[in-house]
Amino acid sequence: MKALVLSGGSGTRLRPFSHSMPKQLVPVANRPILGHVIDSIRELGVTSVAVVVGDRSEEIRAALGDGSSHGVDITYIRQEAPLGLAHCVRIARRFLGDDDFVMYLGDNLLSGGLTEIADRFRADRGDAHLAVRKVDDPHRFGVAEVDSEGRVLRLVEKPEHPVSDLAVVGVYFLTAAVHEAVDAITPSGRGELEITDAIQWLVDRGGDVRASVYQGFWRDTGQVSDVLDCNRELLAGLTPRILGAVDPDSRITGPVVVGESARVTRSRLSGPVVIGAGATVSDSVVGPYTSVGDGCVLDRAGVEDSIVLEGSAVRGVRGVHGSVIGRRASVTEASGTDRRILFIGDDSKVEIHG
Missing domain, CATH: 2.160.10.10 (Hexapeptide repeat proteins)
Known part of the structure; x- marks a missing residue:
């Protein structure tokens, strides 16, 4: 398995800090969020990592280097404009080849519990496996409708009328089947290639897409309050x-x-x-x-x-x-x-x- 880490976002909700540093490099417990992300990937037994970067690429390269300090090998892929998560998969096609991979959003922090989901993905050998979590306000997230056996029936990005309270956590386990889906979809109303649309394309064509409820700590570090929550969580250990x-x-x-x-x-x-x-x-x-x-x-x-x-x-x-x-x-x-x-x-x- 390989890993694709997305680190090109601008982080407008984290201003003023994201004016002067990439939001993924804001320190939590005295280490950049992105450093914690790479460590989580290494805990899954994954050592071949591509990091998608945008305008702040040099700062991220300086922080992570070649990945050796984290026990991984890092390749950098430039995304010229923020065109969506599925677009990141498209431009990483050469790196990913036909391998399975975990796609991890570089501004998300999770502690514990991912290994179990990764093991289920490896055992099930479905087309995709999503980590989901019950949330109070599903309007803010990609939301999954899941049947009693854990199969995904429907995905909607930031729905006006949510189909469930299961938010898709910023970690996706994917097979090479996703590449056909990414090539088939068109930009959303936001002008982006949505990974939820690509996975829904798989579902609509009878693909085996499953979800597991993630039980550990999770924050999308989009706001200062989220960063402080992460700091408390990591300092507690x-x-x-x-x-x-x-x-x-x-x-x-x-x-x-x-x-x-x-x-x-x-x-x-x-x-x-x-x-x-x-x-x-x-x-x-x-x-x-x-x-x-x-x-x-x-x-x-x-x-x-x-x-x-x-x-x-x-x-x-x-x-x-x-x-x-x-x-x-x-x-x-x-x-x-x-x-x-x-x-x-x-x-x-x-x-x-x-």
Whole structure:
């Protein structure tokens, strides 16, 4: 089996962060979302991976390299315009050949449970196998109608009147049968070649398309709140380790990672917390559920349930909660103890006065 990872989207809902970095590279638990995606694929036993990239291709190449650090071999395929998921399959035809493959959306984060679905796909040898999940608002997703034996009867993309509450998760297990379907369909009203239309084409012609309910954690990281949810989920499984320096006047409770060359002085870290390499934390209270990136400075700060990206500084600001602070941003000068929620893009400077 091969893998096709789609990483060309612009991520308008993640602005201001997606202005200065691809949305797939936003860090969660101090690692890019796309890095977690590649690790999930490797856990399926897949090592041959193609990554479809768009205008931000150089940044994604710089982050993933040739894939060797993840134990995979990565090929990059350029999509000149966002023409749909099925279009990605079409332009990857040479790479995919006649092999089975898993198509994985590069801005989706899943933890646990995919191996079982992959094994069912390999055992059933149907034309396609979809991971689905019950959702409260199916209007936002591709939705599957499934019979009692798990066979897909109908697929609709973002339906006005949903046929079920089973959303198609951003992971598709496909055989070479999908290539004929992709060549047969035409663009939707959105001007895109929809993968749901291609799979429906298979269903309409008697293809064996099945679905399994995915039971693990899943988020489409399209919004800041989703990114924070992912951060909490991954930090919950944190393995503690102290590689930097923590002075005797500091207190650590719960699972905490302190990266190489990081320094923690006169501070309280309440895990789960990750402090990145080379970061400095002094006279501060951090956590729980907080990721502090490499090279950050927290001085007289109070930060919880937040993500502070690399190179940023928070000085004299308490009560930061449920926030994402972009790379190299500076947040200073606050008084009072009220909670503050901040979505601050890269290279910003913010002064807060009580």
